[in-house]
Amino acid sequence: MKYFYIKAFASRRIQAGEKLLLLEDFEDSYDIEDAPEGMIIFIADREHHFKGQAVIGRQNKGFAWVFSLNHEDLWSKELFRLYLEEAIEHRQLLFNDPTTTGFRLFNGEGDGIGGLSIDWYDHFIQINWYSRGAYKYKDWWIENLLESTINVEGIYETKRFDLDSTEEAICHVTGKKASQPIIIKERERNYAVYLGEDWMTGIFFDQREVRQFVQEQAQGMSVLNLFSYTGAFSIAAGLGGASKTTSVDVANRSFDLTKENLSINDLKTNNDWNEIRIMDVFDYIDYAKRTSKDFDMVICDPPSFARTKKYVFSAITDYLNLAIDLFRITKPGGLCILSTNHSNYTKEKFIEDMNEAGRLSGKKVQLIQSFGLPDDYPTSEDPSSAYLKVLVYYCAE
The missing domain is CATH 3.40.50.150 (Vaccinia Virus protein VP39)
Incomplete structure (x- = not known):
């Protein structure tokens, strides 16, 4: 695995818990600026001290996301499964609350992997992809969601990165299609939600x-x-x-x-x-x-x-x-x-x-x-x- 070197202030940010890397954070930005979407890289400081692993995923606010500070972690479907299981466990109170049937299931970098978010709509999933680098691993996410302990009935996605003319931004991916609208409970409040129809779902x-x-x-x-x-x-x-x-x-x-x-x-x-x-x-x-x-x-x-x-x-x-x-x-x-x-x-x-x-x-x-x-x-x-x-x-x- 090739190492890419980051500047001192970027190294301090990563040590402090930040996950987002900008192109200008790299010592030799010209050496990495053309890296393919979804490429996994090792990052180190000027003294060649290992600082973490990151995945290339260009979006408006950055260039790559750090996903591990351990050089032994393997970017894999299994790693995604572990992060997803932790996210599900963190939200058990919401899953067990019959008065609330919609919430954020996976919040990108806050749950360990940047470039995407996943929302739960009463057994239906909406994935927002913010970079093509994250989207490259779509199949791993879909498989893990369907194999998880939660009962996923259907999955929708919205691609929020630049697309070519053959790509569809908003679509149903797999499983059942949700009723239009699906009614989401939030305590005693009810909200009509439309999946797969617009950039925003209604709530x-x-x-x-x-x-x-x-x-x-x-x-x-x-x-x-x-x-x-x-x-x-x-x-x-x-x-x-x-x-x-x-x-x-x-x-x-x-x-x-x-x-x-x-x-x-x-x-x-x-x-x-x-x-x-x-x-x-x-x-x-x-x-x-x-x-x-x-x-x-x-x-x-x-x-x-x-x-x-x-x-x-x-x-x-x-x-x-x-x-x-x-x-x-x-x-x-x-x-x-x-x-x-x-x-x-x-x-x-x-x-x-x-x-x-x-x-x-x-x-x-x-x-x-x-x-x-x-x-x-x-x-x-x-x-x-x-x-x-x-x-x-x-x-x-």
């Missing part, structure tokens, strides 16, 4: 704890849910006794998907109780300010980057100004819940910006709680691994 499992918080706090509150997608937060608020929810998203699909989720939770679908607005979030905020419309709870979970006909939004550069308006349309005594999944927007910087937004809004706000990733999303020490940051502010006046 983001990483926000489970935040949805539970919303449900526990929403009694008697008017709730505004921005960038609402399928209305998952609105469902939580409605089941928690909100006086009214308003879901706002620019995508036309959100209307029917949100209405469907309201219906399967026995929540009213008329505008007096659960309003759905298909319009640009920023236009809705302008409307709320113009008409002095405010809310007891404001929830904002924007994409890291978004472009509409009138606006361009980047979380790192634009969230502060957005949050100023969000605080202003939150009633005194209300809650403002601000979320970002931008991996490069650190929690420290996010808190700093949101505190500044509170000051500039003229409101007296206090950070009372924060959320990160739930237990089924273990992370590595890579800064990009713990990507989710959710801040809950109390608006005193």
Whole structure:
């Protein structure tokens, strides 16, 4: 096995528990930049001390993933099986909970191998491949899943790397096909999920704890849910006794998907109780300010980057100004819940910006709680691994 040498700062990162290697981490990057996807390499420092094994898997955030610090480990179907068994064991509480039937089963580098994630949808599997290097070993993953102690009825996949014209990005792989939709339980909440149809399935499992918080706090509150997608937060608020929810998203699909989720939770679908607005979030905020419309709870979970006909939004550069308006349309005594999944927007910087937004809004706000990733999303020490940051502010006046 050929050794490739990494720079001192990269060596220190690997020793600290990081898994992601960038091309510029290598001493002679030209020597490895054309390495084939899925190639297994040994890495060492300048003094030729072994540092680990990695697999080449190019994706937006990196070049290769460290999977072992032991030179004797063999990259094999058996190694995948061991990592998968550990992941299943780590999630036994979820598997044994009859009120929750969907969660993250394997969280890439946090569970030992980067470049993919695996989600559990009530005995159906959704695999997300983030690099062709990870996808090269698809058969090992499929075989291990079907041979595991869990009862897998069918498997779907989404390829999130560059494809050629002959490749299909989203498809059913093997086993039974799921009903469309399949209803996923999350405590007493129900969500309609569509596997094999779109880049997103209808629910983001990483926000489970935040949805539970919303449900526990929403009694008697008017709730505004921005960038609402399928209305998952609105469902939580409605089941928690909100006086009214308003879901706002620019995508036309959100209307029917949100209405469907309201219906399967026995929540009213008329505008007096659960309003759905298909319009640009920023236009809705302008409307709320113009008409002095405010809310007891404001929830904002924007994409890291978004472009509409009138606006361009980047979380790192634009969230502060957005949050100023969000605080202003939150009633005194209300809650403002601000979320970002931008991996490069650190929690420290996010808190700093949101505190500044509170000051500039003229409101007296206090950070009372924060959320990160739930237990089924273990992370590595890579800064990009713990990507989710959710801040809950109390608006005193």
